[in-house]
Amino acid sequence: MLVGAKNFANSLTWMIGGAQGSGVDSAANIFSRACFQGGLHIFGNREYYSNIKGEHSYFAVRVSEDPIRSHLDDINILVSFDAETIFRHADKVTSGGAIIYDSDLSSTTLQEVPTIDEPAAKRIRELLEKSENPITVNGMVNFAKNNGAVLYDIPYFGILKQFSVEINEPALSKLTRMINVMALSASMAILGFDKEILAKAIKVIFKAKPKIADGNVLAANYAYEYVKSRFDLSQSQFKLSCKPQSADIILVQGNQSSAMGKLVAGCRFQTYYPITPASDDSEFLESNQIVEQTDGKKGSMVVVQTEDEIAAITMAIGGALTGVRSGTATSGPGFSLMAEALGWAGMNEVPLVVSLYQRAGPSTGLPTRHEQADLRFAIHAGHGEFPRIVFASGDIEESFYDSVKAFNFAERYQMPVIHMLDKLIANSVMTCKYFDQSRVAIDRGKLLQILPPSVEVGAAGHYLRFKFEESPVSSRIPLGTENGIFWNSGDEHTEEGHITEDPFIRNKMMDKRLSKLDLALEEISDEDKAVSYGQLDPSLALTVIGWGSTKGAILDALDELALEGKRVHFVQVRLMNPFPTALLERMLFNTKILVDIEMNYSSQLGSLVNQYLHRDSEYRIVKYNGRPMSTSEIYNALMSIINGNAPRRIVLEHGT
């Protein structure tokens, strides 16, 4: 069992929970920001219901001195100000860990918390009955105490009352909105965190509302001092000490990184229909639609909220036809609606980027939860056969650079590119290396902005948009270009773009379009196809294969395994279509035990490996309960494989 083997100083998991809308997010953002400003690395992950107010949400932040990329199952510091958080999470607090809770809620019974659904209530009841504890908050914290957790009972209301007298603000209701920050600050006192840095972080998070920021700083200080004076903190096992943060580290929200990449890529038109977790991408772009340019001019992006996803993709295609880099962002239900138009873009060789933020399906599934189950769908969406590139980012940092690459691929090969992202990436926040714009290149492929009047023409005297020549990629001009009239049609078409049903032209056009995938496979660099981490240990001969956002938890688990002398090789596939068969064959050459790890039921990447490499995975680790894989889960699963006592298919089930 992994209990943080990589247990360096300043390393812990902190979690805050509460009803949606009660300030859980802002408290977690302040905590993340404070740790970041205190020179630490963080990885934070937000979990929430498809609900606006009232249901339980929580935000777990892992802190470390070294870069980290994922979360653990265990909690070291649990911060709460409601009963539900205690009921749902207190049993996961480690020995020596801390629980902060509202002492006024001690006698609250499980039954009194209506938002705990029956299946969860049943599990909690059984846990408490078995351990002979009362079915109350008190019972639950007692359970945790018996596990070794240290309890910090805080009478929030009483403190608020004292605080209101102190700051001369009789309107208590105004102050209750700051309970979240007080709870957070209580945890900071326990951790011995620098109060000044905390205050600075609060000001950053409430930058837009200086008055609110000031009030929260006062409240934070008050709670901080209260905890310091009331409890003996010398015993507490977990401490966070600050140092200056290095200038090349940034704190990035995953719903903004790909969007920032789009800005740099020169995407100037984005369309969308609201859907979790994709809309943040578009909203970020709309908030930042005016862009700075190195030539001193101001660029700008037009962002349109459309009536549905069909309009989103078709409008984006219309934009792309004018030579503008155009994209749309969506999630599973929206992508389903886009299928027909995706084929139109493939048929008419239109460069288009669809950012597909996967969430748990099918149908509306678990609308706010995580899954990687749209891989096969992304590869096959649409009727008939047409080329498309499917490209998957593994984390926040990759998603920035990959957005630019997605546009480059789209223009170079004149086809739609589906950029695979997901809920975990979108709703996590982490410290990354400063994004290096100088590493980015723009490749517009065969886009011509002007055509000479003497341009070579077809029999009818027209520019040939779909010219048959040596390369399957033809030159492309924006609508409105002089001397260059062309047509497009979703029907099979001639080189000019007019409808044809000629069987010979049909064959040539199919060959032209689909052979662009061979070209892409030839030209796309190995690092964009698949990345190999570590080396195969010949005695173990075990390789983990995965794609997308499981990368972080896999790499962190591998680090932990390495500490125990187990060297495991990892291959992260990035280019999902066309499939990089030859490269993977090389990478997996001496692998005897292939372990496929994915957040879906049917091991979709595993099935692709099987299809293209004619090779089964010896083990398949899957998860489909909507909660992302943790380092702990992957570590434990791999350990059982190494020890030879694992089933061929391991279903991970952790999560609240």
Place this chain on the structure above:
Amino acid sequence: MALKLADYKTNVHNDWCPGCGDFGILSAIQMSLADLQIPMHKATIFSDIGCSGKTAHFIHSYGIHTLHGRVLAFAQGAKLCNPELNVLAVGGDGGGLGIGAGHFVSAGRRNVDMVYIMFNNAVYGLTKGQAAPTLKLGMKTKSLPQPNVNNSVNPIALALVSGFTFIGRGYSYDVKHLKDLIAKAVQHKGLAFLDVLQPCPTYNDINTKEWFQGVDNMNAETGKQMPRTYKLEETGYDGVVHDEEELNGKMGQVIERSNEWGSKIPLGVFYKNEHIPTYQERITSKIHNYAEWPPSRQSIADENNGPITTIQKLLDTLRADN
């Protein structure tokens, strides 16, 4: 050199049925482009799927034959990225008011400066004559096994309440009137909708050319045949909203006229309102240089293929010392 009608024609074989009303609409579009002297490369025809959808291939300008029902979304995307284009969207009544009705309504809300011409033949031509949303309740064209069980939608009224700012109706056999109507629609600042009555001799044996001409519509006194269509402008009707005070009155008048059918079918300009800002104007309020610097004009890379966009300021806000 002045552009001639012939310049707007392609040599693509036209496979519409003999006598199809689509021919007249095609000619009218080409004539209005010539009248307005719009250079071929400055016009883009976006078309829906259907018999009418083939129109794009017969016009010598950029032609984008899109998906069934989606033509307006494609067209708006292009126009917003390159406002210099003259964008004409064309398509059938099935595409426009059946599968694409949501886009029709939403396009009205945006008021992008372009033209949408709907070929109204009351049937789904290319799929062999099923009832289109414009076919009246209880009508049984020869292509239908049973009388139409759905009520029809009123395209003019729907365009009005959706927010189209120019609404007109033409008739495919009155090409001269139609081409002038198209020219007015092109010149209108905002989204223009033209409902064009288009006989489909193959499947719609009710609303035929003869029916519109009124061969069965005799004046009881004179014994003379009376055409069913009449021109709004010849009755002193004025659909222009001159100032915003008039809006309610003018809208009511549009609904009233749009309900006329049977022996009196109005053609011409029902409505024109230039007091509603276009979508381009709405963008300009947020992106001040949008008109001079729309997406299609912006370069995004330098001569070394480096990006010219810099997000350094944005990235700096994500640093700890910020």
